[in-house]
Amino acid sequence: MVPLKSTFRTAVWTAATVILSSSLLAGCGGSQIQLTEGKINVVTSFYPLYDFTQKIGGGQVHVVNAVPSGVEPHDWTPKSKDISRINQADLFIYQGAGFEGWVDELLESKKKDAKVLVVEASAGAALLPADHAEEKKHEEKKQDEKKHDEKEHGHESGYDPHSWLSISNAKKMAENVKNGLVQVDSAHQADYEANYKQLLARLDQLDQKYKTELSKVPNKSIVVSHDSFAYLCKDYGLTQMPIMGLTADSEPTAQDMKEINDFVKKNGVKYIFFEELVSDKLAKTLAKDAKTETLVLNPLEGLTDAQTKAGDDYFSIMENNLQNLVKALQ
DSSP, X not given: OOOOOOOOOOOOOEEOSOOOOHHHHOOOOOOSOOOOTTSEEEEESSHHHHHHHHHHHGGGEEEEESSOTTOOGGGOOOOHHHHHHHHXXXXXXXXXXXXXXXXXXXXXXXXXXXXXXXXXXXXTSOOEESOSHHHHHTTTSXXXXXXXXXXXXXXXXXXXXXXXXXXXXXXXXXXXHHHHHHHHOGGGHHHHHHHHHHHHHHHHHHHHXXXXXXXXXXXXXXXXXXXXXXXXXHHHTOEEEEEEOSSTTOOOOHHHHHHXXXXXXXXXXXXXXXXXXXXXXXXXXXXXXXXXXXXXXXXOXXXXXXXXXXXXXXXXXXXXXXHHHHHHTO
């Protein structure tokens, strides 16, 4: 697939108290977004941004991930207390490209005098169009049903938002994070620049390891839980067949399952990949029917509680992904 290259201006807004629609404000309850005195407070919209911000910000920043551990970000929307804390932070970093269905409404509701600086992490990344297997398999479905699904899950942007699984795009996202930190805290620019360079070096090493290991495998076809690995596949010459679409809750039809089963047999697929934050029922059903096994391939949309406690991060998860890819593609 050829990427649709487009350079986006980094979306930065200033804003204060939020007046949101009832859909965003629905529900009260507690918030895990807790700010602190004496540091730069940053709120991120999902895990990779949290990890990159921690690594670049170092001891100067207090970073909170809006989505709790163990929660699939497609299933999460902010409550009123979350919105309030976001607006009290120094910096709010979100993915963009349609990943967070609630962000546009949040930003449109902001006023010009707010404290928080907002950065779109995917701005300037080489984004792929959202025309993967999901759209091709379901093109005969009712158009109004498709439009409703896209609006509901935030993919009306027309792009595949999973750009962090391309290491070159992850580097661009890290740059946007670093620039945001410098903008809100120029006094520590040298620290942020140094940490950013260290992160880039680690990303380059990881990229080289992927290229070296995946160039050796005889097979190039994978079956995955949902359509989130197009960037990784493009970078390393793989082909993905997703069970579900761009969101992890778009159910496949019986015809879809038949096509996937045929793909498995035709391409000699030995493992069906599933992910920890989504039910593995479909993957295991397909694996049983196709007489294959299952393995984890993590799209890094979030970590489980166990992974958080174990100290896993972007790099350890990507290393595990590589090990499982090499095993599956032998």
